[in-house]
Amino acid sequence: MDKNSKEHTKTANGSNHIIQSLLVNVVIVISKGFAAFMTGSGAMLAETIHSTADCANQILLLFGMKQASKPADEQHPFGYGMSVYFWSFMVAMLLFSIGGMFSIYEGVHKYNNPEPVHEIGWGIGVLLFAIALEGYATYSNIVELNKRKGNNSFFSYLRTTKDSDLIVIFGENSAAVLGLIIAILALLVSYFTGDSRYDAMGSLGIGVVLISVAVFLAVEVKSLLIGESADSIILETIEVIIKKESSITQLINCRTIQQGPREVLVCVKIKCSPNLNTQSISLLINNFEKELRALRPEVKWLYVEPDFQEWKA
Structure with a gap:
């Protein structure tokens, strides 16, 4: 199943x-x-x-x-x-x-x-x-x-x-x-x-x-x-995916909101390798979204923002 x-x-x-x-x-x-x-x-x-x-x-x-x-x-x-x-x-x-x-x-x-x-x-x-x-x-x-x-x-x-x-x-x-x-x-x-x-x-x-x-x-x-974050398994899954993808060098931040018993909104900001062009970034994000949804089908809405700069709090 x-x-x-x-x-x-x-x-x-x-x-x-x-x-x-x-x-x-x-x-x-x-x-x-x-x-x-x-x-x-x-x-x-x-x-x-x-x-x-x-x-x-x-x-x-x-x-x-x-x-x-x-x-x-x-x-x-x-x-x-x-x-x-x-x-x-x-x-x-x-x-x-x-x-x-x-x-x-x-x-x-x-x-x-x-x-x-x-x-x-x-x-x-x-x-x-x-x-x-x-x-x-x-x-x-x-x-x-x-x-x-x-x-x-x-x-x-x-x-x-x-x-x-x-x-x-x-x-x-x-x-x-x-x-x-x-x-x-x-x-x-x-x-x-x-x-x-x-x-x-x-x-x-x-x-x-x-x-x-x-x-x-x-x-x-x-x-x-009032908007509770989703189960930590989603963040853990994102971290596993990122570790396998050499073109993603850092998970800058990740925000999740439970939108229903089995529906989750995820917003992710990632740091990418500086040598990537627009087409490569698009392909990278599409593959990231496909893999995350395959592993965590409750992720119904997913927004990924790429960045090339060092992130500071």
Whole structure:
């Protein structure tokens, strides 16, 4: 499989993970909503709202990926790849506001106005069912992340990857699993102690988890949204190419900007041998561009400036 095919496969896998998570959450919303009605649990209601927000988030991510696939035009000469980052940031905001803040509000309300939980069997059954579904979705995310991380550690990859869509889905799913565990514990403690304030604290705990994940996602996506440099592998590849080309005597500078999960803008200034004519320089640059794109197909825009002078800072 060539590199372009691999990049297309990554895009397809990203969409598949989003669709998978969306379908899982639709089923979970229905089951959690029914259980919240049957038990009167605040933690269960918080989880229902959380899963509803996740459904909206995944629809936004799919929309963002569709926007990012639009070709470049006069108004957006570098394409629409960064649309994914914008919608990923919006997902983080929705997770913070609709999911996290509502869960905290519901927890405070239930704590100040405690109501006994009942029909606990419905709640536990639905929560275990939801854990199975969310756990499977999270496991699928982890498998895909492990495929992409290469030699990086798992958490290092989470901090440095440009695949914001997959990171957002992983963040949502892992937060959902943790939230479900908190909801089960809160429901059980509340039921067996007869004190529904434990259920309210469960809702508060879910809110804290969601807000923490939302803040992490917002910080990571913000860096991409305002123009983060591409992976260092691109600079390393450029340096390798230059070492092999005797007509290039120095890499003066290299600037990269991530324009989307798999689209990079590269600007390079090189020092060339002084005996080259215009035709030789053109051929040199064309060969340099061809080799870099062959090795790093994510380099979609490449600008190379030749120079003959000693460079000073």
